[in-house]
Amino acid sequence: MNLYFDNSSTSFPKPEGVSQSINEYFSHGGTYGRAAYNRVIEVSRKVESTRSLLANLIGTSLAPNVVFTSNATHAINLFIRGMRYPKKKVIISPLEHNAVCRPLQYLFQTAGVGVDTFPHHPDGRIDIQKAAKVNFASYDLGIINHVSNVNGVIQPIKEIKRLMGNTPLLVDASQSAGRVEIRADEWKLDALALTGHKGIMGPTGTGALFIRNPDMADPLIFGGTGSNSESYLQPIDLPDRFEAGTPNIVGIYGLWGALSSGMGYSFKREHFVELLHEISTFSSFKLLAADDTDFQSDVFSIKPLGMEVSELARILFEKFSVETRSGLHCAPLAHRTLGTFTTGAVRFSLSKFHTDNDLDYLHSCLKKIDEGRS
Numbered sequence: 001m002n003l004y005f006d007n008s009s010t011s012f013p014k015p016e017g018v019s020q021s022i023n024e025y026f027s028h029g030g031t032y033g034r035a036a037y038n039r040v041i042e043v044s045r046k047v048e049s050t051r052s053l054l055a056n057l058i059g060t061s062l063a064p065n066v067v068f069t070s071n072a073t074h075a076i077n078l079f080i081r082g083m084r085y086p087k088k089k090v091i092i093s094p095l096e097h098n099a100v101c102r103p104l105q106y107l108f109q110t111a112g113v114g115v116d117t118f119p120h121h122p123d124g125r126i127d128i129q130k131a132a133k134v135n136f137a138s139y140d141l142g143i144i145n146h147v148s149n150v151n152g153v154i155q156p157i158k159e160i161k162r163l164m165g166n167t168p169l170l171v172d173a174s175q176s177a178g179r180v181e182i183r184a185d186e187w188k189l190d191a192l193a194l195t196g197h198k199g200i201m202g203p204t205g206t207g208a209l210f211i212r213n214p215d216m217a218d219p220l221i222f223g224g225t226g227s228n229s230e231s232y233l234q235p236i237d238l239p240d241r242f243e244a245g246t247p248n249i250v251g252i253y254g255l256w257g258a259l260s261s262g263m264g265y266s267f268k269r270e271h272f273v274e275l276l277h278e279i280s281t282f283s284s285f286k287l288l289a290a291d292d293t294d295f296q297s298d299v300f301s302i303k304p305l306g307m308e309v310s311e312l313a314r315i316l317f318e319k320f321s322v323e324t325r326s327g328l329h330c331a332p333l334a335h336r337t338l339g340t341f342t343t344g345a346v347r348f349s350l351s352k353f354h355t356d357n358d359l360d361y362l363h364s365c366l367k368k369i370d371e372g373r374s
């Protein structure tokens with residue numbers, strides 16, 4: 001039985017190919033792109049193959065515009081802090097993570113860049129009808145968390161970008177990459193940040209930024225790239241512009257293993273939707289989920305009524321061996337939007353490894369706790 005329900009923090013278990021690919025790297029070693037002997041050619045090929053797999057996953061034909069970072073936080077900072085803000089205004093979704101809110105707070109303090117929020121429904125999903133009335137031309141940038149790490153709401157990115165026109169959009173795909181469909185080219189996304197260790201099921205320390213027009217942002221880190229070494233200037237070509245220093249080759253090999261696994265879901269979507277419905281009937285909990293299941297990913301939270309969230313997480317673990325994450329999930333803005341600030345909630349985040357039986361077990365645990373309290 002798989003009782004690990006904290007895959008939004010980091011996924012476990014990993015597909016077998018992850019450790020196999022990492023071991024393969026350790027069997028031959030070598031650096032990336034900085035020499036012309038076989039060991040390095042082999043590593044460089046694998047790194048570029050991983051880049052192409054990522055480009056494919058997010059639906060872009062521009063593989064060199066996918067630059068490796070150490071996680072989504074790094075990718076988000078690279079873009080937000082590299083951009084220019086002549087209009088001094090950014091618009092964000094009401095479900096953003098601190099990976100977005102903190103760099104924006106820094107920009108507010110150091111450069112006076114203000115932040116507005118997209119009009120939204122009670123569950124935090126952006127209200128497309130109201131958004132159609134927003135004057136997007138007055139903003140330098142829009143930022144949207146594709147899948148909430150609190151209630152799992154999937155934002156209608158394609159429709160929002162259509163309304164935004166030429167105003168740039170950065171999508172935080174930390175929770176969506178590997179979980180829900182992303183079409184970066186078709187949706188005309190300007191930038192997208194992802195992390196390798198959550199829905200993609202790769203190792204920690206891996207991530208990427210997709211940036212359509214590299215001139216939109218200055219690099220955050222300057223240094224050696226193995227190219228144009230005669231110059232003290234950072235190369236302008238992608239991916240070197242944003243990839244100074246030796247990359248996380250071990251992690252990228254693991255990421256290749258995850259992206260090549262081709263793994264599908266082991267539980268049925270209808271079973272998951274039924275589980276949510278059942279939980280919504282329990283009187284001891286308030287369910288934090290999408291109001292419309294069409295916009296629900298496999299992450300949700302519950303707030304216990306009349307009990308501390310940490311106490312519920314403790315009971316789940318000590319009595320039932322169920323691992324969850326309680327508290328604010330680094331997303332105070334999302335909890336404010338959902339009315340669960342400052343207590344937070346207990347989050348359940350699934351992975352492709354969970355089966356219908358695992359979901360049934362989770363249901364029985366919550367039912368027992370609910371019955372014991374009502």
Ligand SMILES: Cc1ncc(COP(=O)(O)O)c(C=O)c1O
Binds near residue numbers: 072
């Ligand atoms: C929505 C969202 N954005 C950003 C992040 C940051 O991801 P990482 O810690 O891999 O940088 C997370 C991680 O919890 C997240 O859920």
